[in-house]
Amino acid sequence: MTGETMKPAALIALTQGGYELAARIKPALPGATIHGHAQRTDGADVPFGDLAPHLQALFAERVPIVGICAAGILIRALAPVLSDKRKEAPVIAVAEDASAVVPLLGGHRGANGLAGDIARALRISPAITTAGDVRLGLALDDPPKGWRPANPEAAKAVTAALLAGEPVRLEIEAGDGAWLLRSGARFAAAADHAIVLTERDLGEAKGDGKTLVLNPATLALGVGCVRGMVPGELIALARETLASANLAPGAVACVVSIDLKADEAAVHAVAEDLGVPARFFNPKRLERETPRLLNPSLAVYRETGCHGVAEGAALAAGGAEAELIVAKQKTANGTCAIARANQAIDPEETGQARGRLHIVGIGPGDPALLTGQARAALAAANEVLGYSLYLDLLGPMIEAKRRHAFPIGAEAARARAALDLAARGRVVALVSSGDAGIYALAALVFELLDTEDRPAWNRIGISIAPGISAMQAAAAKAGAPLGHDFCAISLSDLLTPWAEIERRLRAAGEGDFVIALYNPVSARRRHQIEAARDILLRSRDRETPVLIARNLARLGEDVRIIPLADLGPDDADMTTLVLIGNSRTRLMTRGQRRWLYTPRGYGVDPEAETQSSLGFGGRGA
Numbered sequence: 001m002t003g004e005t006m007k008p009a010a011l012i013a014l015t016q017g018g019y020e021l022a023a024r025i026k027p028a029l030p031g032a033t034i035h036g037h038a039q040r041t042d043g044a045d046v047p048f049g050d051l052a053p054h055l056q057a058l059f060a061e062r063v064p065i066v067g068i069c070a071a072g073i074l075i076r077a078l079a080p081v082l083s084d085k086r087k088e089a090p091v092i093a094v095a096e097d098a099s100a101v102v103p104l105l106g107g108h109r110g111a112n113g114l115a116g117d118i119a120r121a122l123r124i125s126p127a128i129t130t131a132g133d134v135r136l137g138l139a140l141d142d143p144p145k146g147w148r149p150a151n152p153e154a155a156k157a158v159t160a161a162l163l164a165g166e167p168v169r170l171e172i173e174a175g176d177g178a179w180l181l182r183s184g185a186r187f188a189a190a191a192d193h194a195i196v197l198t199e200r201d202l203g204e205a206k207g208d209g210k211t212l213v214l215n216p217a218t219l220a221l222g223v224g225c226v227r228g229m230v231p232g233e234l235i236a237l238a239r240e241t242l243a244s245a246n247l248a249p250g251a252v253a254c255v256v257s258i259d260l261k262a263d264e265a266a267v268h269a270v271a272e273d274l275g276v277p278a279r280f281f282n283p284k285r286l287e288r289e290t291p292r293l294l295n296p297s298l299a300v301y302r303e304t305g306c307h308g309v310a311e312g313a314a315l316a317a318g319g320a321e322a323e324l325i326v327a328k329q330k331t332a333n334g335t336c337a338i339a340r341a342n343q344a345i346d347p348e349e350t351g352q353a354r355g356r357l358h359i360v361g362i363g364p365g366d367p368a369l370l371t372g373q374a375r376a377a378l379a380a381a382n383e384v385l386g387y388s389l390y391l392d393l394l395g396p397m398i399e400a401k402r403r404h405a406f407p408i409g410a411e412a413a414r415a416r417a418a419l420d421l422a423a424r425g426r427v428v429a430l431v432s433s434g435d436a437g438i439y440a441l442a443a444l445v446f447e448l449l450d451t452e453d454r455p456a457w458n459r460i461g462i463s464i465a466p467g468i469s470a471m472q473a474a475a476a477k478a479g480a481p482l483g484h485d486f487c488a489i490s491l492s493d494l495l496t497p498w499a500e501i502e503r504r505l506r507a508a509g510e511g512d513f514v515i516a517l518y519n520p521v522s523a524r525r526r527h528q529i530e531a532a533r534d535i536l537l538r539s540r541d542r543e544t545p546v547l548i549a550r551n552l553a554r555l556g557e558d559v560r561i562i563p564l565a566d567l568g569p570d571d572a573d574m575t576t577l578v579l580i581g582n583s584r585t586r587l588m589t590r591g592q593r594r595w596l597y598t599p600r601g602y603g604v605d606p607e608a609e610t611q612s613s614l615g616f617g618g619r620g621a
Contacts, residue, residue, distance in 0.1 A: 046375065198215065221241075253344065262354045286312035384431060390433055517532060520573075
């Protein structure tokens, strides 16, 4: 997809046979996930129900779609959301008998390339129908890696001229144009239509409709800034620097700086504005560029450990043969410089990306209960860390990732390892069952950041993908016991003194909260649950319903309801969530099912409550 990184593909299987073919294709498409119809397939990474809404949601997120089904199914499902061909995601139909691979949408935005990868995996030929690919062997609006069209809208007219046998002028000012000369297209010395390969910003020529301008990614834009610089100010400096040298923004391969600025919003804003990655170098690497700097600074050296940030980073990214073509430009808060490489710069081989740590709650273990945000975080990660059981639960979703399995416990070791990997520029997923922010690893990560002086950790980008908590999953199995005020208390005294736990139990009992008990029993902790029961019996009826939920959404799941008076250590273990109702929690039977719920209101007309809670943030919202 021109100008952006294509997301991992979604392989759509509507039958078990489709799933099996998707599993054959998956290794050929890095990061791909199999989306299977929940009622017709087993083993899918992402189960789904209604096809059309699922496909439309993927398409809106510009996720490449590979449907193992008839082309018409995909066309009818996506027809309502088709609008702008320049923004559409690749869509490919694959016959379930592996006889055909047909790009349907986004041929020049990645679909033709994906179709070729799939066809090679299946040992067949893809059914490419775009004329430029068929007759010329190239797609001018989707050029090879290292090239960007400055005006992709002109590609159609120029391709039409080539296909019609009309003369097209080829001007090579910069970059290697051998890929065009090898294409079989015929070029002339003089013609109305033209392809220009240049680093320059051609201005009006880009708008004549007959001149396609292709920029080689040969420029590295180095930047430096004060802490907390306003992003717009640095963007303006970068744009002005390019304009003053008549350089095309499309020729910039990457925005580069010192690693001390890896968390600087302004640097990333410049990269986003130019549609390129941001990459970073450590001071030692930048200091090696000192002999080539035009404006070395002792003050900068004292501050950063290198004699130049913007110029040094641009030269480092350009390589040993790079030329500094725009010396350091300054404002009160920022600097900018540009270096030219003698060949296309590959950002993936340049410097270090800003590391990211995704702290991911994976829910109780069933892939169907994994949130979309959690799936996206796992798909983006290079490295996945967690307790070995949790990694096993993720199964095929992380089979292409580098796994770091830890034994039960060792939470601090997991968190530190995740932070260290992210500090080295990796994209890391640290997984936790349930919700990572509830009795889990998110709090530990922030505690380590707060208490340990590791400067490299400070530059990591951190996000939290919430998961379905054990108390939510347990409540959903039984009905709606969390319908009114509730709280959660861990019975583990490894990190919390038992006296404090007892105080909270008494307060929760007196407050008449529905109570979720986490970590109720372990191999060496069996008396706490009895003590908790006895404390709550002082304020709660002996028949108060208690939900016992063990191995939720996993093999051996057991969900049952018992009276509070009967609760004991044999009812639970560390895979169990114990949910104790309050004085108004009700147990009812309808048909063959028993349901547990807590009314939303105490002595309030339900209709009146509904009306009063329709405002933003109300209970009924």
